[in-house]
Each structure stands twice: as C-alpha cells, then as structure tokens.
C-alpha cells in the first residue's frame with residue numbers, strides 16, 4: 012500500500028477535492044504521512060461463478076476473502092479508529108458516575124438497595140464494573156487490533172520511504188504553498204551543486220534528478236508517531252498483565268504486633284485471575300509505633316499533619332531485621348510488594364476479670380474510627396476462659412465506644428473533640444451469654460450481635476442497664492459478682508496497611524515515557540519537502556526556482572524556505588540586469604513558466 | 610465500616626503556621642487584580658467600539674473576487690525583500706517567498722484585529738494590553754503571597770486552583786503576544802472569562818489559607834497539579850480559538866454562498882483572523898500542549914502509585930482525565946481523517962475541552978472520589 016494514486020491526495024495523504032492545476036503535484040505531494048488510505052475497497056469481488064461445486068466453492072472462497080479484507084480495511088481505517096476512540100471515551104463515562112465494585116463495593120450495595128428496578132438492569136449491563144465489562148473490553152480490544160493493523164503496514168511503508176529517495180520535483184513549482192524564484196548568472200549545474208550543499212548542511216535528505224534537487228526532512232515525525240502508537244500497545248499489555256497478576260490485601264496491626272505475608276494473615280484480600288498463592292513475596296514486618304500529629308489551632312484544627320508508622324521488617328523466612336518508616340506517599344517496598352499506610356485508629360487495652368478476680372482477658376482492642384476526630388467504635392469479645400458467678404462457662408461481650416478527646420461530663424456528647432489522645436474516655440456496656448461465634452456463621456469482629464436472644468445485657472438490681480464511662484485506669488464492676496473490666500492506661504494505636512503486588516508497572520512506565528517522547532516528536536517535528544530547480548531560460552540566463560511543501564499546519568515552511576533561498580542565493584546571486592526595477596514577481600510568475608520541466 | 614483508605618486522611622486541609630498577614634495580602638492583591646482586569650475589560654470594549662467605525666469587508670471582497678483573481682492575489686509572507694542600494698545598483702539580499710494557501714482552503718485574508726485599523730481603537734487596545742500586564746503581575750503577586758502564606762504550592766483547593774488557573778491563562782496570552790503572535794483579538798474574550806473565574810473564586814470557592822494533609826504532601830503534587838493547571842489554561846485558549854473559528858467559518862460560508870450576515874456579526878468577525886488561521890491557531894495550541902497533558906496524567910499515576918498503592922484505579926478524576934485525553938486524541942485524529950477536518954474536528958475539540966471543565970468542576974462538586982480533597 013505504498014503507492015497512492017497520483018494526484019488524489021493532499022499534503023496530508025488523504026483525498027481531497029482537487030482544485031484545477033493541483034494534479035501537477037503528482038507523487039511529490041503524497042506520503043507526507045503514512046496515514047492509511049481512506050479508500051475502502053468493496054468487499055465482494057463479484058466475478059464469474061463457474062458452474063458446479065468447484066466453481067461455487069471458489070466463488071465462496073473469493074467472496075469470504077474479499078469481505079474479510081474489506082472488514083479488515085474498515086477496522087484499520089482512520090475513520091473506524093476515530094469511532095472507536097470516541098466510543099472508548101464515551102464508554103468510560105458511566106463508570107465515573109455509577110458506583111463501581113472495584114472502588115467501593117459498599118456504595119454499589121447501597122445503590123442496588125435504593126434502586127430496586129434500575130439495579131438489576133445495571134447489573135446485567137455490567138455497569139457496576141464498567142472497566143472490566145464485556146462491552147468496554149470489546150471497545151478497547153477492537154481499538155488495539157485496529158491499532159496493530161494500522162501500525163504494521165505503516166511501519167513497512169515508512170521503512171520503504173526511508174530507503175527510497177525524496178520524491179522528485181513537481182512539474183510546476185509555482186503551485187506549491189511556498190515558492191521563490193530569481194535569475195542568476197551562475198550556471199544551472201552550479202546552482203544545483205549549491206542547493207545540494209545547502210540542503211545537506213541543513214540535514215535534509217537530498218536527491219538530484221534531472222534539472223532539480225529534491226530534499227526532505229523531518230522523518231522523525233513519522234518515527235515519533237509510530238513509537239507513540241507502539242508505546243500505547245506496550246502500556247495496554249503492561250496494564251492488563253498487572254491486572255491479571257495483581258494482589259491487594261489489607262491488614263490492621265496494633266502497635267507491637269506483626270504480619271507475615273501469607274494469605275491467611277490478611278483481613279481481606281483480592282487478586283487477579285492468574286494470581287497464584289506462591290507469588291506472594293515472602294516477608295514479614297512488625298509495627299513498632301504509629302505516630303499521628305494534628306493541627307492544634309486555627310480553623311482547620313484537628314486535621315492531620317504527620318502520619319507515620321515505624322516498622323521493622325525482614326525478607327524471607329530468616330532475613331535480617333531492618334528498620335523502616337512508612338507514611339502516606341512513602342510505601343515500603345519489598346521486592347515486588349509494596350506496603351502502604353492507609354488508615355489508623357486507637358486500640359485501648361482492657362483487662363477482664365472473673366468474679367474471683369482472675370484475669371481472663373487482657374488485650375489491646377482495635378476500634379474503628381467513625382469520624383475525623385477518631386471517635387471509635389468496636390466490640391470486646393471474651394470467648395473462653397470465663398466462668399460466671401455460678402461457675403458456668405459463659406462468653407462476655409462489651410460494646411465499646413471510645414473518644415481520644417472527651418468533651419467533658421455534662422457536655423451531652425460522646426463524640427471526640429480532637430483526634431489526639433488528650434482526654435481519652437471509654438464507654439462500655441456489657442453482655443453475657445453466647446456470642447454466637449461458634450455457630451459457624453461469619454461474624455464481624457468489630458460488632459456484637461446484640462439482638463441475639465442468647466445474649467443478655469448486664470443489668471443491675473433495679474433492672475437498669477449497666478454502663479460506664481471510664482477514664483484510663485478505671486474499672487467497671489459487673490453486677491452480681493460477674494467480675495469486672497478495666498480500662499488500662501496503656502492505650503495503643505493501630506495502623507491499617509495495604510499490601511500490593513502489581514507486576515508490569517515498570518513496563519507501563521516505560522511505555523508511558525516512550526509515548527510522550529513519540530508524541531512530542533510526532534507533534535513538534537514537521538515533515539517537509541523542498542525542491543530546487545535550475546534551468547537555463549530562453550534568454551540564456553539561469554532561472555532558479557525553489558518551493559516547499561509541508562503539512563497544512565506547518566507555519567514555519569515559508570520562513571524556512573526563505574532562509575534556504577537566501578543561502579542558495581548567496582552562492583548564486585540574483586543577476587543585476589539592466590532593468591533594476593525588475594523583481595521576481597509572484598503574481599505573474601513569468602520565469603516559472605519558462606522553467607517548466609521539459 | 611471498612612478500613613478507610615487514604616481518602617480519610619485527605620478530606621480536609623490543615624491550618625495555622627500560615628502567615629495570616631500574607632494571606633490577607635494575597636486576598637488584597639487578588640481583589641486589586643480584579644479591579645485592574647475590569648479596567649482592561651473596558652479598554653478592550655472601547656477598542657472594539659472604535660474598531661467598528663472602520664468598515665472593512667476584506668472577507669467579502671476576497672470571496673467575491675472570483676477564483677481566478679483570488680489565486681493571483683497570493684500574499685507575501687515570511688522574509689521580506691530587503692533592497693540595499695549599493696552604488697546605484699539594486700541588490701536583492703534574499704529572494705522573496707510567495708505563499709499560497711493550501712489546496713481547497715478559502716483564500717481569505719486575516720482581519721486587522723479588534724481595532725479594525727482605527728488609530729484610537731489601536732491605542733485603547735494597547736492600553737488594555739498594558740493593563741492586562743499590570744493585572745497579571747498583581748495577580749501573580751497574589752498567588753505567590755498565597756503560596757508563601759501556606760508555605761507550599763498554591764494548589765490545595767479549588768480557590769487556589771482557580772486563581773492560579775486564570776493567572777496562567779493570562780500569562781499564556783501575554784507570552785503569545787510577547788512572541789509577536791497575532792493574538793491580540795483574544796484579549797476581550799480572555800479578560801471576560803478571567804474576571805468570571807476570579808469572581809467565582811472569591812465568592813463561591815473561597816477557602817481559608819491552610820496546609821495540606823499528609824496524603825497531599827508530595828513533590829508529585831507540584832508536578833502533577835502545576836502541569837494540569839498549565840494544560841487547562843492552554844486548552845482554554847485553544848477552545849476560545851476553536852469557538853471563534855466556528856463563528857468565522859460559518860460567516861465565511863455564508864458570504865461564499867451569497868448570504869448576507871448581520872451587521873454585528875460582520876463588524877466583529879471581519880476583524881478576526883481568517884477561519885483558516887483561527888483553525889491553525891487552535892490546532893497548534895492544542896497539539897502543543899497535548900504531550901504535556903499526557904505527561905500530567907502519567908505524573909498523576911505515579912503519584913497515585915505512591916499514595917494509594919495503584920497507579921490506575923478508575924477513580925472519577927482519573928477517569929475524566931482519561932476521557933479528556935482520549936477526546937483530544939480524537940480531535941488530533943479527526944484532523945487527519947478524511948471527512949472529519951474543519952468544523953467536525955472543531956466540535957470534537959470543544960467537547961474535549963468540555964470534558965476538561967467537567968473534570969475540574971463537575972467531578973469536584975458532583976462526584977465523590979479520592980480526589981475530593983478540594984474543600985468544596
């Protein structure tokens with residue numbers, strides 16, 4: 012497809028209505044870009060259908076081939092590429108407006124709850140996971156097939172152009188967008204020599220054929236364009252690869268505790284389709300300390316200033332222990348895995364004693380923040396080891412409400428006033444009985460199933476609910492010798508970590524950088540052609556003509572031609588004829604007509 | 610409640626340690642800049658009014674001249690002929706370059722600009738530009754004071770984004786003027802929208818000077834957001850060019866088809882550059898900044914990678930940046946696709962800029978995502 016019909020293309024390499032006189036540009040005007048031809052051949056070859064089975068088969072084969080080719084040409088045409096690009100951007104819209112499973116599954120549930128009829132329809136259309144839906148995939152896969160189908164022939168075509176010579180001069184140079192002419196005493200050969208030299212110095216590829224020098228420059232534009240489109244493919248493949256092998260899990264760790272990178276240790280875990288358990292990078296880490304500081308004054312009081320988690324980690328089963336600090340924007344990288352600090356909260360330490368005063372439970376219990384000031388909520392579950400006053404085995408549960416900075420008694424609010432541990436208060440109510448943990452149903456560790464009939468709330472003699480607001484060090488005594496619970500002074504903090512492994516990131520980045528470089532080449536470099544023709548005019552004086560052709564957008568072409576003309580002119584100065592007023596006049600172009608190629 | 614991601618860390622901005630005086634100074638400078646822009650706005654208006662006195666009908670003349678004549682009337686551009694008189698003989702220093710418009714395009718000369726060749730109009734135009742320079746400097750001072758008061762790059766919320774954005778728009782315009790590009794006609798349109806932008810900023814979007822939350826403390830923020838603002842400003846200039854191209858093009862088509870456009874349209878459009886020039890201007894502006902926009906998205910991805918653990922997660926802001934990017938790619942493609950050049954490509958460019966606008970205002974206001982740090 013390296014030859015486009017002569018005269019039917021503009022500088023852009025695409026067909027345009029040809030104004031009279033324009034045909035003469037000929038091959039010179041073609042292939043300034045390697046954009047695919049816009050002519051789609053009709054699919055059916057028609058042709059004769061020979062009688063009999065063989066004839067029928069041959070005909071069918073030809074037809075299928077013809078239509079396949081037609082389809083391929085359609086798919087790889089600029090028009091369809093444009094359409095697919097359009098669809099791609101359009102298709103990306105719903106995913107930004109409708110909640111997505113991948114980013115916020117809770118919102119999706121809420122949405123389905125709120126829209127009983129719309130929900131299932133959206134579900135069917137894949138609108139809750141647009142970017143992995145069939146139709147979205149279809150768009151970009153088609154686009155990339157189209158891209159490959161476009162890139163490969165264009166690359167060959169470009170290589171062909173690089174190996175060929177710049178196209179020869181059109182017959183009438185006056186037709187070109189930029190044109191200059193003058194008459195000189197130098198011989199045509201001298202002028203052409205001078206032109207070859209000037210253009211060569213300006214890094215044009217030059218070629219001398221007949222009476223004219225042809226030159227071309229700016230091939231990097233095409234190369235850049237090809238690199239850009241190839242880089243897009245690299246990026247897509249890297250992204251797809253990353254998605255297929257990606258893992259992403261969360262782990263909440265209280266200060267002093269640790270984590271080893273195995274599947275069972277995660278609080279929740281997601282992975283790509285091709286992920287294998289063995290792919291997890293073996294490492295472990297311990298959270299030594301979490302530090303959060305907050306703005307103390309001003310209108311934005313309470314907003315976080317510094318978050319950091321000091322950890323020690325070791326690679327492999329018996330690796331050396333190393334220190335590291337993880338903070339937002341500064342994950343810990345261990346091989347392919349990265350550990351991000353994503354959330355934090357408090358874990359008050361509580362001690363539960365039975366009626367005899369024996370400690371049955373002592374632990375820092377992580378509570379989940381419910382607002383920006385880290386008002387926190389959670390559950391304390393004493394699953395075994397406890398016996399009630401009658402000596403029966405029972406389970407205990409406490410629903411806990413914690414504020415790092417209490418408003419003060421009588422202020423009527425149990426919401427935290429500040430995120431730091433300024434005035435910590437723990438509010439508790441207790442339950443006893445069966446927590447339902449052994450029933451086999453999955454349970455939220457941060458919640459008590461207080462509605463369960465098997466769970467009874469602690470009440471005093473008058474039947475009032477037993478509840479207490481404890482300061483650090485204080486103890487709530489449970490009624491009827493059921494024991495006690497102490498809010499210890501040692502309040503810990505916890506940090507939430509996200510551990511991510513995504514291969515192919517380096518490739519995506521490399522692709523992206525190549526894409527930018529290619530794009531810059533493609534958009535900033537102009538491909539242009541210059542011709543210099545020198546012939547002896549009727550009166551024996553040499554007529555020099557120079558003309559330039561670029562893509563329609565190139566603004567610099569006339570200036571560049573002017574510069575080149577000045578350089579050639581230096582070596583073959585204009586003749587100072589008898590008539591000093593005579594100027595190469597654009598409008599009449601007399602010399603040009605005389606200089607037409609014979 | 611799930612383990613909340615860094616979103617939570619990023620829901621608000623930090624205060625204090627900010628120098629109140631500087632913040633107040635910044636506000637004062639922004640208000641002063643608005644006052645000067647208002648003066649510039651009126652000066653541009655006066656330029657246009659004076660310009661309307663001169664009744665040029667160059668477009669009509671060129672279009673009705675007939676094809677033969679139009680072709681002969683090639684305009685000379687580029688290096689001029691320098692004629693040096695040496696001892697009575699005339700020596701041409703460099704040959705003259707004759708420029709023809711490309712095949713198929715209308716051969717219409719560019720308009721003379723808002724002043725329409727009127728001297729007084731030109732004077733007011735110059736005054737307007739000078740006022741624009743002054744306002745720009747004052748506004749720039751306001752942005753810098755704001756940055757100093759918060760001791761970081763001034764792009765932590767929509768207010769700061771807006772004031773920086775319009776500063777850059779004006780900066781781009783003045784830069785083009787300084788490079789001797791023929792863009793003065795953009796002045797009135799840009800000044801009007803800059804005033805609107807600032808008005809919106811100081812009334813609706815105003816946010817107290819404050820520091821950033823940890824999730825936003827990254828040098829990628831500076832890179833990503835500064836290029837985003839710059840790209841937006843340049844895209845905006847391109848969009849204005851595109852819009853004017855569409856008007857001028859229909860004006861030319863109407864004339865070429867023998868129609869008679871209204872007096873106001875004639876008066877205004879006659880003074881603008883030819884549609885072909887406007888189209889080229891818009892293309893160059895958009896194309897020049899497209900690689901930078903690509904880079905902006907990639908810088909954002911790198912930041913997201915270090916902040917959120919994934920470089921691409923189809924967050925609404927990311928999605929709309931992508932949509933904007935694809936839309937501009939569409940525009941560039943359309944310009945090389947038969948049947949899509951000219952007006953159709955221009956519509957795509959406007960849609961693309963619409964995507965950019967939505968990404969900026971729409972997503973911040975209507976859609977919640979990880980980027981909703983803006984304090985709106």
Ligand code: HEM
Pocket residue numbers: 044045046047086087088089092096154155157158159161162236240243533534935937938941942944945
């Ligand atoms: C993945 C989607 C694609 C994107 C984002 C994309 C983007 C771009 C961009 C931004 C340009 C402008 C560069 C310039 O003007 O030189 C461009 C040019 C070009 N693209 Fe694509 N493209 C895509 C797919 C395709 C496909 C499928 C084809 C083949 C049909 C194609 C063929 C071309 C050609 C021929 C040019 C150069 C046009 C010229 O030289 O004027 N592109 N592309």
